[in-house]
Amino acid sequence: MIELRGLVKNYGLHAVLRGVNLHVKKGEFVTLVGTNGAGKTTLMRIVATLLKPTSGDVLIGGWPLPGHADQVRQHIGLVSHQALLYGDLTAGENLQFFARLYQLDHQTDRVEKALKEVGLAARKRDPVSTFSRGMIQRLTIARATLHEPDILLLDEPYTGLDQDAAHLLDSLLEREMDKGRTILMITHDLIHGWNLSHRSVILNRGKIVREVNRGEASPAEFLDIYAENTGRRAAARVGG
Amino acid sequence: MSKQLTEKKSIFSVLGRSPYAAAVWAIVWKDLQIERHTKQTLSVMIMFSLSTVVMFNFALETNLDAARNVATGLLWATILLAGTLGLNRSLAIEQENRTVDAILMAPVSRSAIYIGKVLSVTLFSIVLEVALVFIFIMFFNKPLWRPQVLLILVLGTIGYISAGVLITSMTIQTRTREVLLPVLLLPLSLPLILPAAMAVASYMFPQTPTWGEVQSPILLVIIYDLLMITTGVMSYHYVVES
Numbered sequence: 001m002i003e004l005r006g007l008v009k010n011y012g013l014h015a016v017l018r019g020v021n022l023h024v025k026k027g028e029f030v031t032l033v034g035t036n037g038a039g040k041t042t043l044m045r046i047v048a049t050l051l052k053p054t055s056g057d058v059l060i061g062g063w064p065l066p067g068h069a070d071q072v073r074q075h076i077g078l079v080s081h082q083a084l085l086y087g088d089l090t091a092g093e094n095l096q097f098f099a100r101l102y103q104l105d106h107q108t109d110r111v112e113k114a115l116k117e118v119g120l121a122a123r124k125r126d127p128v129s130t131f132s133r134g135m136i137q138r139l140t141i142a143r144a145t146l147h148e149p150d151i152l153l154l155d156e157p158y159t160g161l162d163q164d165a166a167h168l169l170d171s172l173l174e175r176e177m178d179k180g181r182t183i184l185m186i187t188h189d190l191i192h193g194w195n196l197s198h199r200s201v202i203l204n205r206g207k208i209v210r211e212v213n214r215g216e217a218s219p220a221e222f223l224d225i226y227a228e229n230t231g232r233r234a235a236a237r238v239g240g
Numbered sequence: 241m242s243k244q245l246t247e248k249k250s251i252f253s254v255l256g257r258s259p260y261a262a263a264v265w266a267i268v269w270k271d272l273q274i275e276r277h278t279k280q281t282l283s284v285m286i287m288f289s290l291s292t293v294v295m296f297n298f299a300l301e302t303n304l305d306a307a308r309n310v311a312t313g314l315l316w317a318t319i320l321l322a323g324t325l326g327l328n329r330s331l332a333i334e335q336e337n338r339t340v341d342a343i344l345m346a347p348v349s350r351s352a353i354y355i356g357k358v359l360s361v362t363l364f365s366i367v368l369e370v371a372l373v374f375i376f377i378m379f380f381n382k383p384l385w386r387p388q389v390l391l392i393l394v395l396g397t398i399g400y401i402s403a404g405v406l407i408t409s410m411t412i413q414t415r416t417r418e419v420l421l422p423v424l425l426l427p428l429s430l431p432l433i434l435p436a437a438m439a440v441a442s443y444m445f446p447q448t449p450t451w452g453e454v455q456s457p458i459l460l461v462i463i464y465d466l467l468m469i470t471t472g473v474m475s476y477h478y479v480v481e482s
Binding site for chain 1: 259263265267270273278338339341344345349
């Protein structure tokens with residue numbers, strides 16, 4: 001579903017991604033971990049069609065990027081630590097806008113259903129600026145999945161969430177997995193990411209240095225693997 | 241996946257609706273909704289314009305003839321400066337919470353996003369201009385409430401905002417965006433404003449000018465509009481993706 005071959009991204013003379021190869025199968029949940037500056041967000045923005053690679057092949061659902069970005073965009077949704085929502089609009093208006101932008105059919109029904117699924121139906125007419133961080137993140141998931149994308153990209157979605165909100169986000173992500181969506185998530189919370197996903201991929205200085213399937217190691221062993229490959233003594237939560 | 245895409249596209253065909261027009265309308269609808277809730281863009285533009293006109297009126301109070309002579313230039317200067325406020329506000333909204341990323345991830349043409357933004361800021365500017373015309377009639381006693389004058393104002397606004405959305409999209413991520421926008425946009429707008437001001441000035445006399453007298457400046461304004469819209473439509477994806 002997501003295939004990266006020899007992906008390189010330079011900002012001027014600075015190489016951020018240096019020949020990344022990654023294959024994510026349909027329905028797979030992959031966590032991307034690494035220290036700050038490893039190139040995780042750059043990689044995510046390339047897959048999200050927001051950045052163009054310097055060289056290398058990017059295939060999403062068989063479509064090459066950046067040439068077929070319009071086709072790919074129909075099939076991806078992004079949840080970031082930033083809301084990507086309008087604080088001055090109500091929850092319903094935000095979703096209505098994205099339903100219009102994606103030109104979805106049965107827009108009103110879809111918006112109602114999406115709000116209900118994330119438990120925000122009662123807050124439909126409230127401005128997003130009055131929402132808590134947890135509520136905003138639930139609405140962000142509703143926005144990102146409104147057009148029923150095959151691929152969900154998550155860029156540090158747990159940032160700023162308290163424990164209850166994080167648990168709620170876990171259950172929402174599990175529901176998305178059950179729907180068969182392919183999920184690629186960036187997180188600094190190694191154990192949390194490890195427990196949620198099928199596979200964890202360690203990115204260091206613009207290169208994938210190790211891929212570990214969940215069955216291959218225990219969480220403690222994974223922390224050791226992470227430390228060996230990044231040169232950082234790992235705590236359960238690293239970076240920031 | 242491609243099959244799914246084809247199915248989604250065929251829905252548009254069945255509905256007989258242009259996806260491009262729907263994307264443009266989505267952007268305009270969203271900006272109007274935000275303005276309905278906050279009233280920030282229009283109120284700032286109108287307040288700025290009102291205070292500028294009042295200030296000039298007091299400054300030129302002792303010389304009413306001079307005030308009337310500079311009225312057309314002052315009208316355009318006020319529209320341009322208020323326009324930069326509207327442009328900055330309208331594009332800054334997309335930077336808050338990085339909603340611009342969510343818009344750019346939608347499967348819509350970048351030029352549709354550009355046209356949508358141009359339309360929404362132009363709508364706000366037209367509302368401002370209607371208010372300004374009344375203010376100018378009140379303060380300077382000029383015959384501005386004429387369809388021809390309003391048409392020239394609208395044509396001038398379209399060109400100015402078309403150039404403005406493009407420039408603002410380039411400068412919006414810089415720290416000095418408030419300074420950069422007028423510095424880049426005002427010189428670029430000179431070829432538009434000079435003929436537009438000339439055309440409006442022709443209508444400030446009791447007798448209505450003939451088409452031949454205003455033809456050249458109005459055509460220049462239209463040419464500028466077409467040039468800027470074409471440039472925007474063709475280059476907007478470079479601006480937002482680089």
